[in-house]
Amino acid sequence: MIxxxxxxxxxxxxxxxxxxxxxxxxxxxETYGELNAARSNAVLVCHALNASHHVAxxxxxxxxxxxxxxxxxxxxxxxxxxxxxVIGNNYIGSCFGSTGPTSVNPATGRPWGADFPVVTVEDxxxxxxxxxxxxxIERFAAVMGGSLGAMxxxxxxxxxxxxxxxxxxxxxxxxxxxxxxxxxEVARQAIVTDPDFHGGHYYxxxxxxxxxxxxxxxxxxxxxxxxxxxxxxxxRNLRRSALGFDFGADFEVESYLRHQGDKFSTYFDxxxxxxxxxxxxxxxxxxxxxxxxxxxxxxxxxxxLVVSFTSDWRxxxxxxxxxxxxxxxxxxxxxxxxxxxxxxxDAFLLDDARYFAALRAYFGNIAL
Amino acid sequence: MTELExxxxxxxxxxxxxxxxxxxxxxxxxxxxxxxxxxxxxxIDDAKVTACLKNDVNVLQMDLEDGLxxxxxxxxxxxxxxxxxxxxxxxxxxxxxxxxxSREAIVSFPNxxxxxxxxxxxxxxxxxxxxxxxxxxxxxPNVHHCTLIDFExxxxxxxxxxxxxxxxxxxxxxxxxxxxxxxxxxxxxxx
Numbered sequence: 001m002i003x004x005x006x007x008x009x010x011x012x013x014x015x016x017x018x019x020x021x022x023x024x025x026x027x028x029x030e031t032y033g034e035l036n037a038a039r040s041n042a043v044l045v046c047h048a049l050n051a052s053h054h055v056a057x058x059x060x061x062x063x064x065x066x067x068x069x070x071x072x073x074x075x076x077x078x079x080x081x082x083x084x085x086v087i088g089n090n091y092i093g094s095c096f097g098s099t100g101p102t103s104v105n106p107a108t109g110r111p112w113g114a115d116f117p118v119v120t121v122e123d124x125x126x127x128x129x130x131x132x133x134x135x136x137i138e139r140f141a142a143v144m145g146g147s148l149g150a151m152x153x154x155x156x157x158x159x160x161x162x163x164x165x166x167x168x169x170x171x172x173x174x175x176x177x178x179x180x181x182x183x184x185e186v187a188r189q190a191i192v193t194d195p196d197f198h199g200g201h202y203y204x205x206x207x208x209x210x211x212x213x214x215x216x217x218x219x220x221x222x223x224x225x226x227x228x229x230x231x232x233x234x235x236r237n238l239r240r241s242a243l244g245f246d247f248g249a250d251f252e253v254e255s256y257l258r259h260q261g262d263k264f265s266t267y268f269d270x271x272x273x274x275x276x277x278x279x280x281x282x283x284x285x286x287x288x289x290x291x292x293x294x295x296x297x298x299x300x301x302x303x304x305l306v307v308s309f310t311s312d313w314r315x316x317x318x319x320x321x322x323x324x325x326x327x328x329x330x331x332x333x334x335x336x337x338x339x340x341x342x343x344x345x346d347a348f349l350l351d352d353a354r355y356f357a358a359l360r361a362y363f364g365n366i367a368l
Numbered sequence: 369m370t371e372l373e374x375x376x377x378x379x380x381x382x383x384x385x386x387x388x389x390x391x392x393x394x395x396x397x398x399x400x401x402x403x404x405x406x407x408x409x410x411x412i413d414d415a416k417v418t419a420c421l422k423n424d425v426n427v428l429q430m431d432l433e434d435g436l437x438x439x440x441x442x443x444x445x446x447x448x449x450x451x452x453x454x455x456x457x458x459x460x461x462x463x464x465x466x467x468x469x470s471r472e473a474i475v476s477f478p479n480x481x482x483x484x485x486x487x488x489x490x491x492x493x494x495x496x497x498x499x500x501x502x503x504x505x506x507x508x509p510n511v512h513h514c515t516l517i518d519f520e521x522x523x524x525x526x527x528x529x530x531x532x533x534x535x536x537x538x539x540x541x542x543x544x545x546x547x548x549x550x551x552x553x554x555x556x557x558x559x
Contacts, residue, residue: 321430321437321438324428324438325437325438325439325440328408328438328439328440328443329440329443331384333426334408334426334428335420335421335426335427335428336427336428336429336430337417337429338429338430339414339429340414354414354415354418357418358417358418358421361418361421361422362421364422365421365422365424
């Protein structure tokens, strides 16, 4: 499947949850399949921390650049683009095409950098709603995402209850735990204390806080994998013929994390990383309801599919069950899968016959 | 009369139903079609969960042994435990939970006091194997068998009221010597 990334420009200012106003913005997106005449088959796919609008397929001029959820989305796949019109979008604040810290601030003519506002899940959903308007989609057949993407799928059902028929919420949490926030804070501290960060205004200085980004990615990556998955993949295997008795990479896992960190620091923007982790930290739809998630979901009208993975310790199954409980309290139509997969949080991106069969069955029952 | 029909007759039109150990969701599908009773199934087996989704039945993949914490007090009209009681490790807490989350409970199970089972133990000297209990003793999901008398004693201990009882053999109601002649029992109980 050959796809072409597109951009939609919005010139009406977007008021953000923080009170700041984004005077104008662009959303990068891709579409797969055809919108039917009734406009009833659109599915919005929301991405997690380091992904983009490139959900599926590949580019004509870059055939190796395959979308991050290509195993899930495409012709004949569980989210079947022969039947559904699927939209991948990149959230604002990202560094992959939508307006973000690397974009030009119209007020100064220079990159936003540190001045780009802190954006939230609610802001992303509000921006996505503008994209839906632009594409002529009044109501989505489904909004779907994993991890941070799942928060967007949840928020859609709260911000625009009438515009979502199904909310598919995978590897989610209704709010970050203290431990989750703690990991994010270590990542942020790694970035902001990097001497090349310059308070977020490093674009002018022609440097990148590579060391900070590297460590941020390393610590993040640890939370995406289960203990068992790491042990299975690396064990205590050595990179060298024997222990070095120095501080080089003795073990495979060290070398792997260094490699992941190095790779990440070449393509990801530090200002974006700070903002995304804040968006995660701030998300808490129950906060306005005295912490009562059931009250928060009282306005939801969608049907829900909630999926967790038993080895996910970042957003554990128990967190998904909190969402299920809140939905049951509101008598929403909901199904819940707790898939006994070993890989940890990352399982939501990986092939698993049970996971895929379940999603295929669920999508199969969405009437168009 | 089948077990399915027995249970369906006990579910009021439009009642909210929770089916514990719902398998492929056939009962819930039947209750929706015949009684317009919406519900949720709880099932742990991956293939059965997927079958429920295919059958367009709301299914929650959870372990009944962990209790019913996902459900609020009195959030259902009827909680059903159909031929699953014998596969549960801790029956007492689950039965209590059923009548916490629901006004009424329907419980059905294969009767271990059925004469064919008794004969297999008493005369042949081996654990019963039958249409209702098709497993060998070393390869069975069933861990706690009981008879009608046993179950009614447990209901009494838990303070449950038995509202109705139907005993079946080969799809036919049994009224004479049910604990001996019935292969399957279904109870409707309340707290």
